[in-house]
Amino acid sequence: MSNEVKAQVSLEVKDQITNLLYQEAYYLDNRMYKEWLDLLTDDLDYKMPLRETVEGVNIDNISKDSAFYEETKASLRTRVNRLYTKSAWVENPATRQRHFISNVVVEPGDNQDECKVRSYFLYKRSRGSTTDLEEMFGQRNDVVKKVDGEWKVCSRTIIPDQAVITTMNMSMFL
Secondary structure, eight states: OOSSOOOOOOHHHHHHHHHHHHHHHHHHHTTOHHHHHTTEEEEEEEEEEEEOOOOSSSOOOEEEEEEEEEEOHHHHHHHHHHHTSTTOGGGSSOOEEEEEEEEEEEEEOSSTTEEEEEEEEEEEEEOTTOOOOEEEEEEEEEEEEEETTEEEEEEEEEEESOSSOOSSOOOOOO
16 A cells, blocks of 8 residues: 555445455454454465564565464464363453454455455453453554455564564464
8 A cells, every 4th residue: 555546445345345344353252253343355375474663764684584473364263263162271360351443444456355454453361360461562464355245364564663572472363
C-alpha cells in the first residue's frame, strides 16, 4: 500500500471487512479458536517476520529470512486442536486476552473479489492472579477474498513494533 491515490472500495465492502476483523478479535478473545479458523481460507499464508534494529532513515527493518513464525491453515489447525487438550499447559489456566484492532484501511486487491487490508493491533493478556500484563502491538497486512459469498483472510503478515518480544511465549494468535 502506498500514499498515492488508488481506486477505492465501497463503504459497504469496507464495513463488511472491518466487521470480519472485529468478529475475528471476538472469537480469539473468547477462545473460540475453531470458529476463528473458519474465517481463514484453506490456502492461508500467516507469518510474523522479525523486526530488526538497523541504523539510518527509510531503511527496511523487516527481516526477509527470519520469522517468529510462518504458518499455514493446517499448522494453525494443529495448534488450535492442541488448545482443546489437557496438554496445552501454556494456557492452563487460560489467559485473559483482548485484541484491539484500529486504523483499518481497505483497498482493492490484485484480483476481483479480493482486497488488501492494513490495520493496527494492540494485544493485551494476563494470566492467573498475577498483576503482570503482557502486550504486543504493530501492524497487520492482510489480503481478504470472497469465498462462497463470505470474506475470509487468505494472507496475513504481522509486523510487530517491538524488535524484542517481551511476552512470556508466542502461543497467541494475532
